[in-house]
Amino acid sequence: MPEKKTTSYPKEKINILFLENISDLAMKNFLDAGYVNVKKLSGALSEAALIKEIRNVHLLGIRSKTQVTPAVLAAATKLQAIGCFCIGVNQVNLQAATAAGIAVFNAPYSNTRSVAELVIGASIMLVRKVLDKSTAAHQGSWMKDATGAHELRGKTIG
Template sequence: MSPAHDDSAAVHPRALLLENIHVGAEELLREAGWDVVRLAHALDEEAIATYADSVELLGIRSQSQLSADVLGRFPRLVAVGAFCIGTNQIDLVDATTRGIAVFNAPFSNTRSVVELAIAEIIALTRRLTDKNAAMHAGIWDKSAIGSHEVRGRRLGIVGYGNIGTQLSVVAESLGMAVAFYDSADRLALGNARRCDSLEELLESVDVVSLHVDGRP
């Protein structure tokens, strides 16, 4: 029997969780009386249509694309949970028109991304990836040529939102000079310097870190 014709949907509200959303979400929903289908991957428009008639809550991450056409296939949908930072993968105007609530988790992995960015900056500046590859090839290269501390280096951040601002603070605490560019008017934190254009930023920094979602 297909999910769209499961008789349990008439008794309990149904949630569809895509893209390997944490099992804790499924457990909480089941405790609240929901029927839950949890899949480890995203679905294309045709595949998602097999669930559409019975789903009232849809949980996604960044890979799923919820266009107006896709949202229109869910006659009972009341809410979309974006278990990620952004909502640009959802047609928010259409969702609003249909009365579908959309929520996201803008701070869910901010610190994780910042720490990963810092780790990559240090690895590239100290040439750790090159040294690691050489060591695995049996070459013990003790030369420090081309390797530098991050202290005193200039970091350029494109996109000064939740992640960009926190990266700015952490990088500055490591002794980096921070400049940033954002199309929106953002308040500089600490000693960070705002650039008036992307060109100005790129001409004045040693390292660039991008934290934008692809929108103009």
């Protein structure tokens, strides 16, 4: 069998930084693929902290709180791509990223089902006054009546 030809930058030299509690599965996938320099930080960083952290980073994974400003991008001399693990990319200065040749991508429909389920669940809880009943139950009172509570049937949301 012929030797596999290397066509990209060596994986052991690529530095990956995940911020804002990116899923452990993302980190595992990179590690399983042979990337050894994968770092994960729990929260968003201030601009100054991100400038210090990003100097040798090739791939950056963020969510919605991290702000990737022109100053951050200017300090990111090795950055090749930013993955936004969220719906939008408005937290990245796209004009500065484009000028620097940095690809920016997101996952626009990755959490659609989760959001829909949350909206449905919260809607039912609101119209059925679940919080009022839960609060009363925690205070030792059981609210048996349904005064002010409604069903979603026949209602339009949105």
